[in-house]
Amino acid sequence: MNYFLGIDMGGSGIKMAITDEKAQILDKTSLEMNLKAAPKTILSQTLSEASKLKFYDKVKAAGFGSAGDIDYKKGVLRYAYNLPQWKNVPVKRLLQKMSGREVFMDNDANIAALGAFWIDLKGKCENLICITLGTGIGGGIIANKKIYRGSSGSAGEIGHISIKFDGTPCNCGNIGCAEAYLGGKNFQNYCRDYLKDKKDALIKSMTDGKISNLTIEILYEAALKKDKEALFLWRYYGEKLGVLIASVLNILNPDCIVFCGGLSKAHKFFEKSMKEEIVKRAFKTPAKICRIIFSKYSNVLGSVGAAMLPNHQK
Amino acid sequence: MNYFLGIDMGGSGIKMAITDEKAQILDKTSLEMNLKAAPKTILSQTLSEASKLKFYDKVKAAGFGSAGDIDYKKGVLRYAYNLPQWKNVPVKRLLQKMSGREVFMDNDANIAALGAFWIDLKGKCENLICITLGTGIGGGIIANKKIYRGSSGSAGEIGHISIKFDGTPCNCGNIGCAEAYLGGKNFQNYCRDYLKDKKDALIKSMTDGKISNLTIEILYEAALKKDKEALFLWRYYGEKLGVLIASVLNILNPDCIVFCGGLSKAHKFFEKSMKEEIVKRAFKTPAKICRIIFSKYSNVLGSVGAAMLPNHQK
Numbered sequence: 033m034n035y036f037l038g039i040d041m042g043g044s045g046i047k048m049a050i051t052d053e054k055a056q057i058l059d060k061t062s063l064e065m066n067l068k069a070a071p072k073t074i075l076s077q078t079l080s081e082a083s084k085l086k087f088y089d090k091v092k093a094a095g096f097g098s099a100g101d102i103d104y105k106k107g108v109l110r111y112a113y114n115l116p117q118w119k120n121v122p123v124k125r126l127l128q129k130m131s132g133r134e135v136f137m138d139n140d141a142n143i144a145a146l147g148a149f150w151i152d153l154k155g156k157c158e159n160l161i162c163i164t165l166g167t168g169i170g171g172g173i174i175a176n177k178k179i180y181r182g183s184s185g186s187a188g189e190i191g192h193i194s195i196k197f198d199g200t201p202c203n204c205g206n207i208g209c210a211e212a213y214l215g216g217k218n219f220q221n222y223c224r225d226y227l228k229d230k231k232d233a234l235i236k237s238m239t240d241g242k243i244s245n246l247t248i249e250i251l252y253e254a255a256l257k258k259d260k261e262a263l264f265l266w267r268y269y270g271e272k273l274g275v276l277i278a279s280v281l282n283i284l285n286p287d288c289i290v291f292c293g294g295l296s297k298a299h300k301f302f303e304k305s306m307k308e309e310i311v312k313r314a315f316k317t318p319a320k321i322c323r324i325i326f327s328k329y330s331n332v333l334g335s336v337g338a339a340m341l342p343n344h345q346k
Numbered sequence: 347m348n349y350f351l352g353i354d355m356g357g358s359g360i361k362m363a364i365t366d367e368k369a370q371i372l373d374k375t376s377l378e379m380n381l382k383a384a385p386k387t388i389l390s391q392t393l394s395e396a397s398k399l400k401f402y403d404k405v406k407a408a409g410f411g412s413a414g415d416i417d418y419k420k421g422v423l424r425y426a427y428n429l430p431q432w433k434n435v436p437v438k439r440l441l442q443k444m445s446g447r448e449v450f451m452d453n454d455a456n457i458a459a460l461g462a463f464w465i466d467l468k469g470k471c472e473n474l475i476c477i478t479l480g481t482g483i484g485g486g487i488i489a490n491k492k493i494y495r496g497s498s499g500s501a502g503e504i505g506h507i508s509i510k511f512d513g514t515p516c517n518c519g520n521i522g523c524a525e526a527y528l529g530g531k532n533f534q535n536y537c538r539d540y541l542k543d544k545k546d547a548l549i550k551s552m553t554d555g556k557i558s559n560l561t562i563e564i565l566y567e568a569a570l571k572k573d574k575e576a577l578f579l580w581r582y583y584g585e586k587l588g589v590l591i592a593s594v595l596n597i598l599n600p601d602c603i604v605f606c607g608g609l610s611k612a613h614k615f616f617e618k619s620m621k622e623e624i625v626k627r628a629f630k631t632p633a634k635i636c637r638i639i640f641s642k643y644s645n646v647l648g649s650v651g652a653a654m655l656p657n658h659q660k
Contacts, residue, residue, distance in 0.1 A: 159497050171597070175489055182599025183473050184635045189596040194627065196510050196522075197589040206592060206627040208510075275511040278520060282503040283485070283597070285496025313508065313520040321498045 035087045037094040037133070038339025039078060040143060043067070043114035046074070048082045049335035050091060053343060055150035057336060059086035071109075071121045079130050093134045095341030096123055097143035097334055104185055107137040136341040140164075141188055142179050145172025146340050147333030148290035152325050159286040162333075163190055165273075165295035169211040173284070179344055191215065195275050210276040214269065216248050216295055223251055223265050234259040248295060255301045263301060270302030274309020281310070281318040288323045292330040299326040349401045351408040351447070352653025353392060354457060357381070357428035360388070362396045363649035364405060367657060369464035371650060373400040385423075385435045393444050407448045409655030410437055411457035411648055418499055421451040450655040454478075455502055456493050459486025460654050461647030462604035466639050473600040476647075477504055479587075479609035483525040487598070493658055505529065509589050524590040528583065530562050530609055537565055537579050548573040562609060569615045577615060584616030588623020595628040595636055602637045606644040613640040 033052050040047040042065065049060040063081055066074065082088060100112025107124020109115075127135040138146075145162035149155060158177060164170035169191025173180040181187050191211035192204055199208030200218070212218050224243050227235055235254050239245035254262035277289065291299065303326070310319055327333060347366050354361040356379065363374040377395055380388065396402060414426025421438020423429075441449040452460075459476035463469060472491060478484035483505025487494040495501050505525035506518055513522030514532070526532050538557050541549055549568050553559035568576035591603065605613065617640070624633055641647060 159501075173597075175494055176492075178490075180489055182632065183601035184599055184631050186629060186632050187473075187597065187599035189599075189629065192596040192629065193507065193593040194509060194589055196512070197586070198510070204629065206596075272511070275508055279507040282506040282520075283487075283501065285498055285501035285503075287497035315500060315503065315506065315518065317498050318496065318500050 034092045035090045036339040036342055037082055037085075037088070037091045038143075038335040038337065038341070039082070039094065039096045040140070040334030040338050041065070041074075041078075041096070041098040041115075042140065042334075043099070046078050047332070047335040048078065048085065049332060049339055050082075050085045050087050051336055051339040054155075055147075055336050055340055057332065060332065060335065061085060067116065069117065071118050071123075072126060075123065075126050076130060079127070091133060093136070093342035094127065094131060095136045095138070095143065095338035096127060097138050097140050097338040097341070099140045102137060102139045102185065104136075104138045104181065107135065109137075134342065136345060138179065138338070138341055139185075140334060141170040141172040142181065143172075143337035143341065144170070144292055144333045145174050145188075145290075145337065146179060146344060147329070147335075147337030148292065148325075148327055149174050149177075149337075150340055151329045151333060151336055152290050152327050153288055157288045159284065160288045160290060161190065161280060161284060161286045162290045162292065164293035165214065165216075165291055166293035167216045169214050170293070190276070190280060193276060193279060195272065195279070210272070213272045214276070214295075219269060219295070220246065220248050220251075226265065227261060230261055235261055248298075252298045252301075255298065266298060266301035267305040269295075270305030271309050273302060274306040275313065277306065277324075278310050278313035278319075281314040281322055285318040286322055288325065290325045290327050292327040292333055294330075296326050296330065348406045349404045350653040350656055351396055351399075351402070351405045352457070352649040352651065352655070353396070353408065353410045354454070354648030354652050355379070355388075355392075355410070355412040355429075356454065356648075357413070360392050361646070361649040362392065362399065363646060363653055364396075364399045364401050365650055365653040368469070369461075369650050369654055371646065374646065374649065375399060381430065383431065385432050385437075386440060389437065389440050390444060393441070405447060407450070407656035408441065408445060409450045409452070409457065409652035410441060411452050411454050411652040411655070413454045416451060416453045416499065418450075418452045418495065421449065423451075448656065450659060452493065452652070452655055454648060455484040455486040456495070457486075457651035457655065458484070458606055458647045459488050459502075459604075459651065460493060460658060461643070461649075461651030462606065462639075462641055463488050463491075463651075464654055465643045465647060465650055466604050466641050467602055471602045473598065474602045474604060475504065475594060475598060475600045476604045476606065478607035479528065479530075479605055480607035481530045483528050484607070504590070504594060507590060507593060509586065509593070524586070527586045528590070528609075533583060533609070534560065534562050534565075540579065541575060544575055549575055562612075566612045566615075569612065580612060580615035581619040583609075584619030585623050587616060588620040589627065591620065591638075592624050592627035592633075595624065595632040599632040600636055602639065604639045604641050606641040606647055608644075610640050610644065
């Protein structure tokens with residue numbers, strides 16, 4: 033049996049896992065992220081932490097993933113807006129030197145997709161789309177069981193399909209991107225705006241009367257308490273998500289879509305309206321054959337997917 | 347050298363070509379389509395016509411493509427709305443029996459993509475999207491040099507990405523599909539509507555004063571004559587197409603997009619506004635690295651692509 037180390041680095045922490053070649057987690061750990069420390073220091077601390085994991089000595093190769101603009105062929109993290117110290121860092125070279133193992137690299141969306149492919153689908157899936165519902169809307173594509181990266185490594189930006197060409201401006205410069213509606217921050221702002229003039233006692237009481245205190249977390253809790261406005265807003269979220277997914281089904285015809293990320297936790301409040309919208313909008317067969325899964329493994333998809341990178345190079 | 351026969355069947359005609367394994371056309375011909383004749387009769391006439399082509403005797407295998415819902419694995423044309431006689435026709439089996447050669451089958455969008463891959467790109471392209479601008483908006487995807495069909499064979503429906511979730515209803519049942527704006531008939535109707543109250547002498551004179559006589563062809567000719575309204579409408583077409591292409595670049599990050607089909611002939615009137623929209627909307631790198639080509643070979647892409655099908659089964 034071969035063993036692999038996966039490292040998933042984000043703005044708030046670094047997750048590590050050791051898996052076997054079937055993506056079974058044998059041991060895992062994590063580190064807080066120090067945004068001010070030098071990349072070399074971080075990488076060395078990460079490996080020192082990883083070396084305490086069970087089976088580390090048997091690790092054959094490693095995978096590293098993070099947010100940002102990544103040259104996966106050269107193994108360089110070019111730039112990530114939430115990691116200010118990381119500019120043109122040759123992560124692959126550094127980690128290979130430090131660890132004595134071959135290292136592969138990819139972005140957070142692709143390693144999450146690989147994680148979903150292995151954990152949620154057990155590798156039994158041809159074409160999978162993994163969509164992260166977080167501050168941003170990320171997307172990773174597995175086509176014919178392989179990561180589809182496109183021609184300059186940036187394929188999968190499903191959050192930046194414009195769902196309304198004259199709609200809400202998006203941070204990326206485009207207009208009406210799915211992310212402008214569905215990204216955590218944007219949806220939160222939409223909700224604050226919507227609730228401003230609503231006299232709903234429950235939501236107001238949960239934000240100390242100030243709607244500017246409203247967070248996605250509070251919106252989720254209010255829905256758990258059956259707050260009418262919160263339930264309405266999650267339904268709205270599901271409708272817009274359904275618009276996006278219908279387009280994704282029509283273009284990519286996957287056998288599986290996996291949702292992960294912070295907002296996917298609230299799926300029971302938006303799943304119904306999302307599916308209704310899909311039925312209304314997508315072609316029948318692609319809609320019927322596609323399984324839709326809300327991953328229960330959001331917090332390990334990245335590290336496990338990273339660990340599987342060495343096996344997904346061909 | 348191996349030779350291949352490609353057959354491209356459409357509502358108005360059947361095109362045939364014999365190519366070598368590098369997609370060079372060695373001979374070609376065509377037949378009018380008889381929509382009332384039995385499929386078997388049509389297939390037998392097609393082969394009888396094909397057998398007159400140069401090098402037919404050396405043909406090793408054949409490819410057949412048509413519009414409609416195709417089971418490419420079984421080689422069955424299930425249904426095509428513009429070919430009423432063709433229901434669950436086992437084309438592959440019939441043609442194999444009649445010709446004594448192995449036959450492969452795919453839909454019109456995929457064979458056009460394969461044709462563009464070989465004719466326009468000479469096979470030198472990793473990820474290609476071929477978009478047919480016709481009555482409908484078709485799409486075929488080549489990913490990592492292979493046809494990407496998705497999990498039930500219907501991937502590539504780029505015309506059915508909704509570019510405005512609350513926009514113009516589409517024939518497919520969805521709302522705001524690209525095709526609802528860009529499909530030939532839909533665009534023609536939009537133009538008629540737009541021009542109704544416009545007192546533009548030139549366009550009116552070209553339609554005998556009746557705007558209901560306006561066709562895409564007339565709109566093209568009016569633009570050639572620098573008619574202001576016609577030029578405005580083609581710019582509008584380019585803008586909406588640019589919205590769609592920006593999304594396609596963001597999701598699929600291809601190195602090449604090839605346009606074909608009737609409306610692509612008018613590209614000099616919509617190319618500029620399309621590209622401006624792409625620059626405004628798409629991520630920079632995918633927009634920069636993608637070549638955009640308006641194929642000069644629209645009328646042979648299908649038959650040549652069909653001829654290359656036997657070489658694209660793995």
